Amino acid sequence: MRVAVASSGDDLDAPVDMRLGRCANIIVVETDTMNFEVYSNPGALAGTGAGVAAAQVVADAGAEAVIAGNFGINSLRAFSNGGITAYIGSGTVRQAVQALLDDELEAVE
Amino acid sequence: MPEQNKPTVSVAAGKGGTGKTLFATSLAVALNEVNPGQVQLIDCDVEEPNADILLHPQITQQTPVNVLVPEVDLDICTRCGQCAKHCQFSAIAVIRDAVLTFPDLCAACGVCAYVCPTGAITEVNRQVGSVAHGSTVQGIKFVQGRLSVGDQRATPVTKATGSQTDDSMITILDAPPGTACPMQETIEFSDYCILVTEPTPFGLANLEDSVATCQRMGIPCGVVINRDQAGWPGVEDYCAGEGIDILLRIPQDRQIAEAYARGETLADAFPQWRDELVRVYNDVVEALLQTATTKVKE
Numbered sequence: 001m002r003v004a005v006a007s008s009g010d011d012l013d014a015p016v017d018m019r020l021g022r023c024a025n026i027i028v029v030e031t032d033t034m035n036f037e038v039y040s041n042p043g044a045l046a047g048t049g050a051g052v053a054a055a056q057v058v059a060d061a062g063a064e065a066v067i068a069g070n071f072g073i074n075s076l077r078a079f080s081n082g083g084i085t086a087y088i089g090s091g092t093v094r095q096a097v098q099a100l101l102d103d104e105l106e107a108v109e
Numbered sequence: 110m111p112e113q114n115k116p117t118v119s120v121a122a123g124k125g126g127t128g129k130t131l132f133a134t135s136l137a138v139a140l141n142e143v144n145p146g147q148v149q150l151i152d153c154d155v156e157e158p159n160a161d162i163l164l165h166p167q168i169t170q171q172t173p174v175n176v177l178v179p180e181v182d183l184d185i186c187t188r189c190g191q192c193a194k195h196c197q198f199s200a201i202a203v204i205r206d207a208v209l210t211f212p213d214l215c216a217a218c219g220v221c222a223y224v225c226p227t228g229a230i231t232e233v234n235r236q237v238g239s240v241a242h243g244s245t246v247q248g249i250k251f252v253q254g255r256l257s258v259g260d261q262r263a264t265p266v267t268k269a270t271g272s273q274t275d276d277s278m279i280t281i282l283d284a285p286p287g288t289a290c291p292m293q294e295t296i297e298f299s300d301y302c303i304l305v306t307e308p309t310p311f312g313l314a315n316l317e318d319s320v321a322t323c324q325r326m327g328i329p330c331g332v333v334i335n336r337d338q339a340g341w342p343g344v345e346d347y348c349a350g351e352g353i354d355i356l357l358r359i360p361q362d363r364q365i366a367e368a369y370a371r372g373e374t375l376a377d378a379f380p381q382w383r384d385e386l387v388r389v390y391n392d393v394v395e396a397l398l399q400t401a402t403t404k405v406k407e
Binding site: 043046047048049050051052053055056059060074077078079081082083084 | 190193198199200202203204205206207209211214
């Protein structure tokens with residue numbers, strides 16, 4: 001499974017960002033191998049529409065799930081319509097992905 | 110100045126609560142006394158229009174203000190994502206099979222429809238506000254813009270409201286506070302901008318921003334000092350240094366505040382102010398004539 005994680009850093013040991021829309025990078029992890037790709041978030045410096053811009057990156061990267069500290073209404077609308085599940089997560093990117101695999105994360109409606 | 114083309118005056122201030130609306134409505138009432146039926150007051154503060162509270166107009170007509178937003182035909186759309194890629198405001202997104210529009214983020218630029226290779230996007234009207242038309246018992250023509258609740262883009266409504274300026278009338282535009290787009294959009298319709306301020310450091314800081322905005326836009330301006338009282342000379346020193354006319358001083362006076370709180374303009378509550386208000390407009394006309402003459406000589 002491909003999982004997108006909002007992060008303030010650029011590797012698996014970087015922290016999960018509190019906000020999807022304004023995170024520096026979106027790290028997309030292939031959970032079978034723990035290989036990852038780093039996408040910079042165009043929403044980080046956007047005047048408005050940050051959540052939508054970040055959601056577009058997540059979708060274009062082919063992720064099926066997304067983890068962040070929190071989500072705004074626009075990105076959640078995008079994910080729920082596009083069939084991408086959003087989860088609240090914390091800790092490092094690696095820890096958050098592991099928590100998802102261990103079924104410990106809560107999906108956001 | 111030809112009779113058919115009367116100068117339009119905007120009334121602005123760097124911050125809210127300075128006295129813009131009190132001055133603008135008072136000016137309209139005083140001018141209408143000497144030019145009955147030839148005065149128009151346009152309330153361009155569409156985020157919080159309130160000139161009606163002081164002028165008590167009868168509204169006879171409401172016209173909608175629309176902006177264009179995209180509508181996607183999902184049967185034609187190939188989900189190529191060009192629209193989302195080109196939108197500068199993230200107002201449209203292609204999330205896997207879903208195509209989502211976010212009308213409140215849309216700037217109505219139309220690039221999504223322009224780049225769509227299959228013609229799946231059409232631009233449709235979306236109402237973001239309205240413009241009310243009416244008049245007061247005394248015959249002041251009244252126009253007031255109002256942004257729809259929940260909408261955040263004031264500028265299209267401001268523009269639709271200010272464009273009601275009638276050059277054959279004496280038009281007073283009540284501008285929104287600050288110096289951002291809606292204020293600029295308003296004063297652009299005017300020949301002269303009257304800046305209302307208070308004789309305080311805070312008032313001066315806002316006045317400096319307002320003056321700079323007028324200068325950048327090439328709109329001549331003068332100053333009205335509201336709640337004037339002796340003490341701090343900063344605003345006067347600044348105006349003297351910049352060569353900006355102080356057109357009027359409205360004193361710090363409890364009676365004026367009480368009349369305002371009752372919903373009365375200066376000109377209604379204190380008829381002795383009418384001549385002074387008319388004089389302000391005449392001074393503005395004179396200043397504009399002089400500028401025009403100077404330009405011709407150059």
